[in-house]
Amino acid sequence: MTVPVKLTKNLAALRMQVAQASPLGAAPYATLQAIHLNAEQLETDTTLALYDAAGKLDTWVAPRDQPGIISGFQVAVGSALDEWRLMDMLASISRAVLNLELLIGDLSVQTQRTTLIQS
Amino acid sequence: MTDTLILGGFTFQNADFSPPTRMPFGGAQALIVHKLPGGTRVIDTLGPDEDDITWSGFFFCTNALQQCQQLDAMRAGGLKVQLTYAGMSRQVVVKRFKPHIRRYPHWIEYEITCTVSDNPFANSSFTPPATPDTLVSSDLSTAATASTEGPGPPASEGGGGGGTGGLPLAL
Numbered sequence: 001m002t003v004p005v006k007l008t009k010n011l012a013a014l015r016m017q018v019a020q021a022s023p024l025g026a027a028p029y030a031t032l033q034a035i036h037l038n039a040e041q042l043e044t045d046t047t048l049a050l051y052d053a054a055g056k057l058d059t060w061v062a063p064r065d066q067p068g069i070i071s072g073f074q075v076a077v078g079s080a081l082d083e084w085r086l087m088d089m090l091a092s093i094s095r096a097v098l099n100l101e102l103l104i105g106d107l108s109v110q111t112q113r114t115t116l117i118q119s
Numbered sequence: 120m121t122d123t124l125i126l127g128g129f130t131f132q133n134a135d136f137s138p139p140t141r142m143p144f145g146g147a148q149a150l151i152v153h154k155l156p157g158g159t160r161v162i163d164t165l166g167p168d169e170d171d172i173t174w175s176g177f178f179f180c181t182n183a184l185q186q187c188q189q190l191d192a193m194r195a196g197g198l199k200v201q202l203t204y205a206g207m208s209r210q211v212v213v214k215r216f217k218p219h220i221r222r223y224p225h226w227i228e229y230e231i232t233c234t235v236s237d238n239p240f241a242n243s244s245f246t247p248p249a250t251p252d253t254l255v256s257s258d259l260s261t262a263a264t265a266s267t268e269g270p271g272p273p274a275s276e277g278g279g280g281g282g283t284g285g286l287p288l289a290l
Contacts, residue, residue, distance in 0.1 A: 003266045011266065015259045024251040088265030096258035103251050105153070105161045 003085050004049050010042050011089075024103060036100040043097050046090045053082040126213070126233070127193050127200030131176070135186060137229075139174040142204055146170035146235075169235035171214060172202065177221070177228040187218040187227050199236050210237040 017035050021027040024035075056079040063072040124131040124138055131137040149165035178186050193200060194216040202211045211233035219228045 008263070008266050011259065011263055015256070015263065018252070018255055018259060022252045022256075024255065085265050085268070089262040092258040092262040092265065096255045096262070099251060099254045099258070102161075103255075105155050105159055 003082060003089070004045075007042070007045055007049060007089070010038070010045065011093075014038050014042055029104065032100065032104045036097070036104055039093065039097045039100055043090070043093050046086055046093055050083065050086040050090060053079050053086055057083065122205055124204040126190070126202050126211075126231075127198075129186075129189060129193065134180065135183070136179040137176050137186070139176040142174050143170070143172055144205070144207065167238070169209075169238050171232050171234050172209075172211065173230070173232040175228070175230040177226065179226050181225055183227045184220075184224045187216075187229060190216050190229070190231065191218065194231075202233055208239070209235050211235050 014035070017038065018024070021031050021035060024032065057076060060072070060076050060079070063069050124142065131139075146167060146169040149168040151163040151165065153161040153163070155161065180186070190213070194213040197212060199210050199212055202209050213231065214234045215230070215232040217230045220226075221228055
């Protein structure tokens with residue numbers, strides 16, 4: 001298993017939007033708001049994918065048969081790798097979202113933010 | 120710990136009783152506050168804004184008047200001079216020097232105000248924040264890399280502008 005394709009596609013699209021709107025400081029407010037909403041959605045999707053990967057690890061039960069042990073172990077390792085990747089992605093995406101919030105002046109969001117994944 | 124107050128080559132000496140009992144430093148951060156509907160604020164930081172350095176004291180010595188005339192000449196000249204005290208140094212212009220003769224010619228009280236022209240201590244630590252494009256693009260680029268690569272160190276703080284670290288973009 002790898003990072004969901006939906007996430008990588010949305011991330012690539014967001015990068016393209018940011019590049020096209022450059023310089024962000026001079027971009028129209030509506031464009032910035034749209035980019036910000038897309039980034040927030042990506043942040044939410046990444047968080048949910050992280051929950052999914054973490055859940056697979058938390059609920060993993062070791063198979064008893066020999067082929068099952070091997071495949072089960074591979075699944076566990078794959079989920080751990082995904083969790084690593086998604087954690088790194090979420091850290092960067094969250095910071096990009098916060099910078100976009102600062103850019104559009106949506107500072108009140110900062111105090112209302114809840115930490116979905118405790119560090 | 121002893122210290123010497125020197126203004127443009129003029130030393131305020133303990134023998135004259137001229138050193139002040141207190142010396143200020145510091146100032147403000149120049150800000151532009153954009154007040155938005157709903158009470159939201161966006162604050163742009165423009166960098167350090169040094170306050171004038173003002174102190175007062177008195178000369179009690181046989182040449183008190185000459186000492187004050189020397190400082191008054193510095194005020195009249197309007198040139199940039201070096202102000203040194205407490206291990207710090209600044210380029211200043213003497214904005215105001217006001218002596219008051221209490222007992223001629225040996226007891227004169229004074230007040231002096233210097234405007235800071237250059238404070239290397241403040242400027243050396245000020246770094247303008249990166250552009251929003253750089254901050255957002257670098258974070259998204261890091262996320263894209265993380266999605267394909269294996270486990271690695273946590274996301275760098277260097278490219279960030281908020282959240283858990285990094286220099287705020289506009290705060």
